[in-house]
Amino acid sequence: MDITPYFLTGIIIGSIYGLTTLGLSLIFGVLRVANVAHGAFIMIGAYIAYTAFVALAIPPFASSLLAFAIGIAAGYLVYAGVIKRLGKAELNILVALFALGALLAEVARLIWGPDFVGYRWTIGSVEVAGLQIELTKLIGAILALMITIALELVLRWTYFGRAVRAVVQDPVGAMVVGVNVDRVFAFSSALGIGITTLGGVFLTLFIPVGINPYMGGPYTLMGFVIAVMGGLGSVAGTYVAGLLFGVFESVGFYLFSLAGFAEPSQMALFLAFVMLLLILLLRPTGLFRI
Amino acid sequence: MALRVSNLASGYGRLQVLFGVSFEAPSGSVVSILGPNGAGKTTTLLTVMGVVKPWDGVVELEGVDVTWLPPHRKVELGISLVPEGRRLFPEMTVEENLLMGAYTKRARDKIHDSLELVYTLFPRLKERRKQKAGTMSGGEQQMLAVARALMARPKVLLIDEPSAGLAPKVVADLFQTISQLKKEMSVLLVEQNVAAALEISDYSYVLENGRIILKGPASELVENEHVKKAYLGV
Ligand SMILES: Nc1ncnc2c1ncn2[C@@H]1O[C@H](COP(=O)(O)OP(=O)(O)OP(=O)(O)O)[C@@H](O)[C@H]1O
Ligand SMILES: [Mg+2]
Numbered sequence: 001m002d003i004t005p006y007f008l009t010g011i012i013i014g015s016i017y018g019l020t021t022l023g024l025s026l027i028f029g030v031l032r033v034a035n036v037a038h039g040a041f042i043m044i045g046a047y048i049a050y051t052a053f054v055a056l057a058i059p060p061f062a063s064s065l066l067a068f069a070i071g072i073a074a075g076y077l078v079y080a081g082v083i084k085r086l087g088k089a090e091l092n093i094l095v096a097l098f099a100l101g102a103l104l105a106e107v108a109r110l111i112w113g114p115d116f117v118g119y120r121w122t123i124g125s126v127e128v129a130g131l132q133i134e135l136t137k138l139i140g141a142i143l144a145l146m147i148t149i150a151l152e153l154v155l156r157w158t159y160f161g162r163a164v165r166a167v168v169q170d171p172v173g174a175m176v177v178g179v180n181v182d183r184v185f186a187f188s189s190a191l192g193i194g195i196t197t198l199g200g201v202f203l204t205l206f207i208p209v210g211i212n213p214y215m216g217g218p219y220t221l222m223g224f225v226i227a228v229m230g231g232l233g234s235v236a237g238t239y240v241a242g243l244l245f246g247v248f249e250s251v252g253f254y255l256f257s258l259a260g261f262a263e264p265s266q267m268a269l270f271l272a273f274v275m276l277l278l279i280l281l282l283r284p285t286g287l288f289r290i
Numbered sequence: 291m292a293l294r295v296s297n298l299a300s301g302y303g304r305l306q307v308l309f310g311v312s313f314e315a316p317s318g319s320v321v322s323i324l325g326p327n328g329a330g331k332t333t334t335l336l337t338v339m340g341v342v343k344p345w346d347g348v349v350e351l352e353g354v355d356v357t358w359l360p361p362h363r364k365v366e367l368g369i370s371l372v373p374e375g376r377r378l379f380p381e382m383t384v385e386e387n388l389l390m391g392a393y394t395k396r397a398r399d400k401i402h403d404s405l406e407l408v409y410t411l412f413p414r415l416k417e418r419r420k421q422k423a424g425t426m427s428g429g430e431q432q433m434l435a436v437a438r439a440l441m442a443r444p445k446v447l448l449i450d451e452p453s454a455g456l457a458p459k460v461v462a463d464l465f466q467t468i469s470q471l472k473k474e475m476s477v478l479l480v481e482q483n484v485a486a487a488l489e490i491s492d493y494s495y496v497l498e499n500g501r502i503i504l505k506g507p508a509s510e511l512v513e514n515e516h517v518k519k520a521y522l523g524v
Contacts (some may be wrong), residue, residue, distance in 0.1 A: 159393065166379050166390050173377030175341055178365030178394040178442060 005131040006254040007247055012133065012141040013206055014246020018239035019144035020199030020219065021226040022151060023075075023192035029168045029233020030188040033083055033093055037101035038223045039216025041071060041193050044104060045200020046211045047112055053119045060121065060136075061143070064201040071197025072190045079189035084182070101216060108213040118209040140205045145239070147195070152235045164188060168233045225276045231285055248275055291353070292317040292476035293338070293369070293446045298347035300337040307333045309500045310347065315446060317476040320469060322487045322508070324480075324521065325497035331480040332374045334497065335448045339371045340364050351446065366394045368445035372452065376435040380424025384415055387423050387434055391441030400443060408437040411467060429460040436468070446476045453483040465490050484521035488512050496521075 024038045045067045052063035082100065086092045125134045155161035166174040167184045175181050203219075204211060222245070230241035248271055256267040293315040301307040307330045315321040325331050336342040338349055340361040349357045351367055359367070379387050388408060392401045409416040412433045418426060423434055432452055439447060449468065453461040461483065469490040471477055481487035488494060488508045496504035496517065504516060511517050518524050 159398075162386070162390060163393065165382070169379040169381055170377050172341065172373060173379055174390075175361045176339060176365065176371045176373055176377065177390050177438065178362045178397070179390075180360070180362045182360075 003251050003254060004129050006250045008128060008131055008133070010247035010250030011243055012137055012246070013250065014243035015141035015144040015239075016199065016202050016206060016242075017222070017226060017246050018242025019147060020196060020203060021223045021230070021238050021242055022148060022235060023194070023196035023199070024223045025227040025230060025232055025234065025238040026151075026188050026195070027192040028227060030164060030192075031079075031083060031185050033090075033097075034224070035097055035192070036094060036220060037078075037097045037104065037216075038196060039218070039220035040101035040104040041074065041196040041216075042200035042203060042219045043108060043211075043213065043216040044074075045071065045197040046204045046207075046215065047108055048197070049201040049204040050112075050117055050119055050211050053121060060201050060204060061139070064198045067201045068194045068198040072194035074197070075190035075193030076186060078193060079186045083189065084185070101220070105213045105216060112213065114213060116209050116212045118204065118207060118211050120208050121205070134205075136205050140202045144199075144202060147198075148235060148239045151195070155235060160184075160187070225273065229276055229279050244275070291315075292351070293478065294348075294350040295334075295338060296348045296350075298334065298337055298349065299345040300333060300342050300347075301345065302333075302342070306345070307500050308337060311497065311500070311502055312347075313495050313502065313505070315476045315478045317445065318472055319492040320472050320477040320479055320490050322479040322481055322491040322494045323497050324482070324484050324487060324494055324517075326520075327482070329497045330500040331497055332450055333500075335371060335373075335450050335478075335480055338448060339369060341371075362394070365442050365444075366396055368443070370439040370442045370444035370447050372435045372439045372447070372449040374450040374454075376431050378423040378431055378434055378438070381422060383420050383422055384426070384434055385419040387438050388415075388441050391438035392443075394442060397442045401441070404441045404443060408440050411440070411470075412437050428455050429457070429464070432456060432460075432464060436464070440471075444475055446478065447471060448478045448480075450480045451482060452479075453481060453486060461486060484517070 020042055024035055027033055027035045048067040048070065049060045049063050052058040052066065053060065082096045083093055086096060121136055123135050125132045126138065155164055163174060163179045164184055166179060167181055171181060226241045226245050227238055229244070230237035252267065252271040261267050291314050296312045297310040299306065299308050299310055311334055313321070313323065323331055323334060333342060337344050340359055344357055347357065348355060351369060356364055356367060379390060382390065388405060389401070392398055392404055397404065414430060415433055415437055418430065423431065426434065436449065436452065452464055452468065456464070465486055468477060468479065479487055479491065488511060491508040494506065494508045494511050495502050504511065504514065
């Protein structure tokens with residue numbers, strides 16, 4: 001029994017999982033807000049990719065820029081219209097974001113209908129360790145890694161990035177050294193949801209018939225598992241946790257189907273939650289710290 | 291006058307904590323605000339800084355009304371706070387914390403001079419420059435908190451209970467350094483350690499229940515009956 005291909009598949013999809021979770025983690029780390037509308041923005045990104053490809057023949061790597069821009073605008077509005085307005089009422093923010101996610105799903109249903117849709121874009125494949133990997137997926141995974149590295153570099157080496165980390169570590173400390181905390185909040189919300197929407201575009205490379213107005217829910221849940229595993233607010237940690245999740249899901253699926261389980265993908269998800277519990281017990285701050 | 295505060299009122303939610311607090315801090319001096327737990331000392335500094343929104347009153351920096359400016363604007367204009375509990379960035383190194391201290395535009399231009407300055411003032415921080423702030427001793431963290439505030443090149447330095455949790459010898463050294471700072475700026479010190487604070491202060495105010503109940507040159511307050519009984523234990 002050779003699990004190498006499952007491992008590779010897991011790494012590649014895991015890279016996308018890492019990318020799609022960066023925004024959730026950033027928003028939680030900086031604003032201390034659990035973005036329960038997370039999956040809805042992945043869904044929006046997926047539909048942007050779908051529409052751009054099917055109606056306008058624009059490939060996903062190009063439409064991801066559009067999705068990023070739309071996500072940034074949406075993230076800014078979410079901050080200014082919901083998070084800032086509701087201020088300290090944390091529960092109200094949670095409810096409002098939950099409602100926003102549901103609303104976005106209904107709007108998507110009005111625009112695109114209730115059915116599962118998707119598209120297939122092929123530009124060839126390469127063989128790695130005996131496994132045929134579609135180039136689109138491989139390039140998607142590599143770009144996801146590069147975006148993660150870019151974000152990490154911005155946070156580590158720019159003045160503004162340092163300010164973001166300062167707010168994560170001590171908001172009052174950041175305020176008294178002269179950081180405009182409100183601007184850091186707006187920026188993080190915009191960038192976070194921008195990355196999430198962009199990640200939704202990349203995800204469509206892996207779900208050829210999986211785009212649906214209500215697809216967001218499981219991604220929200222999965223996002224929280226990955227973000228908590230990675231240590232909320234840590235870019236590197238989140239990405240690595242995404243990889244781990246992908247590998248566990250893929251290898252777990254294989255092992256459970258070998259063992260004759262009827263629902264191997266459910267079991268793989270179960271395994272991922274077991275892993276989450278273990279990490280929380282052994283290392284409650286997550287894998288990395290910012 | 292470097293800092294003039296008149297009739298400051300503020301609080302949290304509906305709870306009023308400050309009831310018209312007034313004081314002045316001229317440059318070239320150390321002014322202290324003394325008082326028991328819960329008197330509103332920290333609230334006073336946070337309100338001056340704008341971290342807590344003022345309800346009423348006026349805060350003037352060198353004659354300019356800055357009452358309603360947000361904290362980052364006040365830092366830019368020259369007010370720095372060493373907050374209660376230090377509020378360092380624990381996962382950043384000592385040097386990264388110091389660089390964060392020079393976050394404002396005005397401070398950024400002088401960042402190299404400022405670093406040299408604080409390293410001369412606190413050689414210990416230079417030795418520890420690559421260490422994570424969160425792993426340092428309490429005394430070292432307090433030095434770092436003061437040094438970080440100095441990196442902003444303040445005209446008025448607000449310091450909230452620097453002696454909290456430190457050994458007497460460490461407090462003595464730190465106060466020695468603080469009293470040197472007044473050459474360059476105005477220092478406003480909040481303390482429960484009344485004896486030590488009076489020693490380095492030029493002028494002091496006593497704050498109780500959100501009101502200034504006593505004020506005077508430190509040398510006179512040492513002799514005051516209320517101060518002696520309530521704070522000096524004599
Ligand atoms: N964030 C807050 N929310 C509600 N009430 C607060 C808050 N911070 C302080 N208070 C209350 O305001 C009052 C004044 O507190 P403050 O921290 O200013 O006192 P202090 O003089 O600094 O005391 P200490 O010497 O113990 O530091 C206290 O009654 C306190 O309980
Ligand atoms: Mg206090």
